[in-house]
Amino acid sequence: MRDFKDTALLQVEGLTKRYGARIGCADVSFDLWPGEVLGIVGESGSGKSTLLSCLAGHLTPDHGRVLYQGRDTLAMNEPERRVLGRTDWAFVHQNPRDGLRMGVSAGGNVGERLMAVGARNYGAIREAATDWLARVEIDAGRIDDRPRQFSGGMQQRLQIARNLVTGPKLVFMDEPTGGLDVSVQARLLDLLRGLVRDMGLSVILVTHDLAVARLLADRLMVMQGGHVIEHGLTDQVLDDPQAPYTQLLVSSVLQV
């Protein structure tokens, strides 16, 4: 029998998206393995967000395939894709406002996701929400506060709790620490690293920050002009970059 660890969780083949004549991403192929964190790096406009949106089903690519556990996600109908988005998949946005309901309490933001997958016992939902707030280091006394009463870092941690409470297998992250102070970023990165490890999550992480990529990603894909120009283990890519563009990217960070 084939061990599931021998099967890629996500198989991406020849993914291409154009905006008119402009290339969004071109001919991107890779496999993502269970429990693996894949970082997608590159400068602004290199195609990172386009690729992530195509993978997560927010954008329809012009060509290519995305297989999740062998199922063709692009061939799924809308209800099937919505179920996947609520159960096995999660999406952490750069701006917590895009991933939270700002008019709903912190506990409600977390509990709502459980209800979306069928939880009905109010006591159990509140208990799970309290537990998750603690896991992301939000004081239980803040459970009835609205996210707008939270700091940026707290909002981001709440967005993470809302996404992880249902125990997804694959999490898409778009610059999850972007827009935060350096000290807040460091704490959030630590928390994310722990959660990813403890839950055995597979992650596709978009970041322009090579320090974030170094801390979180097992493997890196470097993009330029919509193409993947280098792909390898994170330490290998950052310590011994092969493509001239990657060398420039790495050296420009080191000079800062």
Ligand SMILES: Nc1ncnc2c1ncn2[C@@H]1O[C@H](COP(=O)(O)OP(=O)(O)OP(=O)(O)O)[C@@H](O)[C@H]1O
């Ligand atoms: N909605 C759109 N319409 C037209 N062109 C677009 C659109 N979105 C992205 N593009 C173009 O596609 C290319 C890739 O952009 P994309 O946003 O994916 O890059 P990125 O690496 O995520 O950049 P950033 O880090 O600034 O978000 C760019 O040339 C961009 O101008």
